[in-house]
Structure formats: structure tokens, C-alpha cells
Amino acid sequence: MVACAKGLGVPRRSGMFRQALQAVTFSDKEKIAAKVEFLKKTFRWSDAEVGIAVSKVPGVLTKSNDMLQNRSEFLISEVGLEPGYIAYRPAMLTYSLEGRMRPRYYVVKFLKENGLLKRDPSYFTVFKESEKAFKKMFIHPHKEAAPHLGKDYDAACKGEVPTNFRFT
Known part of the structure; x- marks a missing residue:
């Protein structure tokens, strides 16, 4: 061995x-x-x-x-x-695909598509951060511009895909 x-x-x-x-x-x-x-x-x-x-x-x-x-x-x-x-x-x-990576990817994609990110983050950073750090970096700063983002992210972590995260 x-x-x-x-x-x-x-x-x-x-x-x-x-x-x-x-x-x-x-x-x-x-x-x-x-x-x-x-x-x-x-x-x-x-x-x-x-x-x-x-x-x-x-x-x-x-x-x-x-x-x-x-x-x-x-x-x-x-x-x-x-x-x-x-x-x-x-x-x-x-990392969990459905409970961690996919919901975080949806958040970053949503933020990018709506012009809310100043620069593209490293996806490794996005995926590796603790839940608390991820929310502090990507959810909390956008509470006014995207008030539903936190709830949508939490729903996505539970396996639901909120309407706001549906991409065509």
C-alpha cells in the first residue's frame, strides 16, 4: 500500500x-x-x-x-x-454539486448578468469559501439591488431553483 x-x-x-x-x-x-x-x-x-x-x-x-x-x-x-x-x-x-457549487454558481452568474460584480471572481474562491464568508462577499453587499438574492440562494441550496436563477 x-x-x-x-x-x-x-x-x-x-x-x-x-x-x-x-x-x-x-x-x-x-x-x-x-x-x-x-x-x-x-x-x-x-x-x-x-x-x-x-x-x-x-x-x-x-x-x-x-x-x-x-x-x-x-x-x-x-x-x-x-x-x-x-x-x-x-x-x-x-464539494457538493447541488448543495454548494451549483447554487453559488447561480448567484455569481446572476450578479454578473445584472452588472453587480466589479470583477470576475475565481470560481475556486467562490466554491471553497465557508457559507458565512460566501454570503458576506456575494449576498450581503447586494441586499438593496437584489433583495431576493439571499432567499433565492437558500432555496437553491435546498434543491429548488428559484425563478430568478432560471437562465435560458
Whole structure:
């Protein structure tokens, strides 16, 4: 298991090494190789990009193919992120799609389309911030211009898509 974890590109003294061990504990080399190939195909990553992503978040190897496919479609096709951007920020693959990323994306898209953002934010920042920090940065400053935004965001986090967030 140690050799397999090191083979993923996670240095033994890295804080991620323990997570790499956990990721390979119940997998054999064939399953890991298949997951790496799936990541390459799904995210359009090179060998180096897969290595970067796995060394930063070894747990990505334990995620289901369906979950990874859904995130790929959302991040690349809907949000428009480059595959390399995702490879260097693989923590995004661990966030809830419906409960975190999609609602936050809707908020940012709404703000951009209505001219309420001064500059384009980093989507990694948008997705990684705590709930409190996200609201402080993207909801609260726009209370007057978009009084419904907080309620719409909360509804989107619960799986509802408010009318204001419907985009054509």
C-alpha cells in the first residue's frame, strides 16, 4: 500500500500521504489504473495533471465515476473552467454539486448578468469559501439591488431553483 501511495506521486512525508494510503487501501493496481484513466478521459487531463490532482486530493480516487462525471460536466461544460484549472484545484471535486457549487454558481452568474460584480471572481474562491464568508462577499453587499438574492440562494441550496436563477 505504501508503494502504491508513493506511486501516485504523494511524497511519504506529505500531509496527504495518510489520505493516499486510505484511498488505495481497498483497491488493487488495476482499479487505481482504471480510475486514473477515467479521470484523464472525463476531465481531459494529461498524466501530469492527474498526478497533480491526486497528489493534492488523493480521495478523488475513491469518488464514484458518476459523481466525477457530473462534476466534470458542470465545471467544464456549464461553468466553463479549463481542465488544467480544475487539476490544480481538485478540492472542488469534493464539494457538493447541488448543495454548494451549483447554487453559488447561480448567484455569481446572476450578479454578473445584472452588472453587480466589479470583477470576475475565481470560481475556486467562490466554491471553497465557508457559507458565512460566501454570503458576506456575494449576498450581503447586494441586499438593496437584489433583495431576493439571499432567499433565492437558500432555496437553491435546498434543491429548488428559484425563478430568478432560471437562465435560458
